[in-house]
Amino acid sequence: MNCELTGSVLHGYLDGELDAARAADFERHLVSCPECVRALEAQESLRSSLQGAALYERAPSSLREKLRTELGPPRLAVPTAAVLRPTPWRWLAIAAALLLAALAGWRLLPGVRNSGSETQLAAAIVDAHLRSLQPGHLEDVVSTDQHTVKPWFDGKLDFAPPVRDFVDQGFPLQGGRLDVVRGRTVAVLVYARRKHLVNVFIWPAAESDSHPSSGSQLGYNWVSWSRNGMELYAVSDVNPADLSELQRLSME
Amino acid sequence: MGSGVAGKGTDVSDLDSEERVRFEQLVLPHLDAAFNLARWLLRNRADAQDVAQEAMLRAFRFFRGFHGGDARAWLLQIVRNTCFTWLEKHRSVDLMTEFDEELHLQPSMSPESQAIAGDNRERLTRALEDLPPRFREILVLRELEGCSYKEIAAITSTPIGTVMSGLARARQRLQRTLTQPGAPKKQEASHEL
Numbered sequence: 001m002n003c004e005l006t007g008s009v010l011h012g013y014l015d016g017e018l019d020a021a022r023a024a025d026f027e028r029h030l031v032s033c034p035e036c037v038r039a040l041e042a043q044e045s046l047r048s049s050l051q052g053a054a055l056y057e058r059a060p061s062s063l064r065e066k067l068r069t070e071l072g073p074p075r076l077a078v079p080t081a082a083v084l085r086p087t088p089w090r091w092l093a094i095a096a097a098l099l100l101a102a103l104a105g106w107r108l109l110p111g112v113r114n115s116g117s118e119t120q121l122a123a124a125i126v127d128a129h130l131r132s133l134q135p136g137h138l139e140d141v142v143s144t145d146q147h148t149v150k151p152w153f154d155g156k157l158d159f160a161p162p163v164r165d166f167v168d169q170g171f172p173l174q175g176g177r178l179d180v181v182r183g184r185t186v187a188v189l190v191y192a193r194r195k196h197l198v199n200v201f202i203w204p205a206a207e208s209d210s211h212p213s214s215g216s217q218l219g220y221n222w223v224s225w226s227r228n229g230m231e232l233y234a235v236s237d238v239n240p241a242d243l244s245e246l247q248r249l250s251m252e
Numbered sequence: 253m254g255s256g257v258a259g260k261g262t263d264v265s266d267l268d269s270e271e272r273v274r275f276e277q278l279v280l281p282h283l284d285a286a287f288n289l290a291r292w293l294l295r296n297r298a299d300a301q302d303v304a305q306e307a308m309l310r311a312f313r314f315f316r317g318f319h320g321g322d323a324r325a326w327l328l329q330i331v332r333n334t335c336f337t338w339l340e341k342h343r344s345v346d347l348m349t350e351f352d353e354e355l356h357l358q359p360s361m362s363p364e365s366q367a368i369a370g371d372n373r374e375r376l377t378r379a380l381e382d383l384p385p386r387f388r389e390i391l392v393l394r395e396l397e398g399c400s401y402k403e404i405a406a407i408t409s410t411p412i413g414t415v416m417s418g419l420a421r422a423r424q425r426l427q428r429t430l431t432q433p434g435a436p437k438k439q440e441a442s443h444e445l
Contacts, residue, residue, distance in 0.1 A: 011420040015394065017401045046427055050395045053373040055380070059287035063301050067308055130281045196398055218278070219322040219403060237398050
């Protein structure tokens with residue numbers, strides 16, 4: 001190995017961490033450097049075997065239990081509907097969401113977006129995203145088939161969310177669920193992006209089609225846009241470019 | 253371990269309800285991330301449970317010092333510091349492999365164990381566990397936890413440039429271990445005692 005880029009910049013490129021100019025430089029370099037091409041291929045294959053090997057180890061329930069004991073009982077009142085769910089932290093999140101909804105309630109009414117700032121909406125969406133990542137809370141309907149997921153929403157919502165699978169474009173559909181964002185029941189589609197998950201929140205739009213806006217909160221990125229009377233809000237820990245790609249696909 | 257580690261932190265009972273709810277919303281959802289990092293740094297689930305618990309309680313006590321931002325990175329920083337402190341105390345030999353770049357392509361696998369460990373997950377687990385802890389840490393943060401360089405830099409308190417070169421070295425090493433499992437050891441068993 002002689003090319004000095006193999007041991008540094010190549011990895012920034014692999015991880016999507018180079019800025020556009022440096023990435024373009026490196027791509028030009030690849031044309032004339034078989035060593036880097038080989039190394040990049042090898043690293044990509046190493047990455048896919050790491051990701052395919054299910055190495056991530058989730059916290060055992062005994063640890064959750066112990067923490068609950070150590071930290072004492074949660075401080076919020078338990079909403080009755082949520083008591084039925086056995087998972088320890090789930091109902092806390094629900095209680096907090098209800099509290100948030102109650103606080104915002106006096107000015108809620110028709111839409112989700114009509115009150116508060118973009119930042120508050122983003123915070124609510126990111127919270128909902130985090131809640132969904134708790135074990136067992138991601139999907140109500142688990143299916144990679146859009147023709148299974150779409151009918152599942154029938155009768156559960158007062159609108160019909162657009163359900164599409166983008167498996168060929170690298171965003172395989174994983175399923176869907178109902179969620180509540182600022183007091184409004186919304187549809188959520190779950191997509192996979194490499195080993196990451198993307199939640200797309202959908203509700204009827206107050207305005208006609210708008211340009212996408214984006215941002216990040218707590219290290220999670222989001223992109224929102226509206227299309228055919230629906231407002232869509234994608235959130236994930238994938239990089240902003242991936243989210244924008246999903247947004248573009250949904251506009252096609 | 254246990255309550256003694258909290259140092260000058262706030263007592264558990266001191267956090268008011270609002271803070272408490274914020275902690276439950278912002279930090280607790282990352283318990284899986286905390287456990288996963290501890291498990292890979294300590295190479296053992298039982299120890300990881302203890303240390304992840306200790307780190308979480310520590311995070312709770314110091315939560316007043318968290319002024320917004322990336323809660324996962326903030327928690328993982330506490331987790332990794334707790335892990336390294338634990339390793340120093342209980343398994344300092346683990347840390348001695350640290351910056352010994354040319355170290356043996358270590359325990360790797362004898363042909364027999366390789367046959368047993370035909371399974372890909374097993375093979376990768378062993379290869380990862382053979383890496384020095386600092387390399388293992390950034391690889392786990394990047395490949396399993398999906399952290400950005402910026403987040404890894406914040407968690408490990410290193411410059412972003414160092415994260416990139418560290419990842420490069422970690423991956424090259426991992427690849428070597430995987431492709432030449434029977435490679436001769438340069439320093440016979442120097443770290444095993």
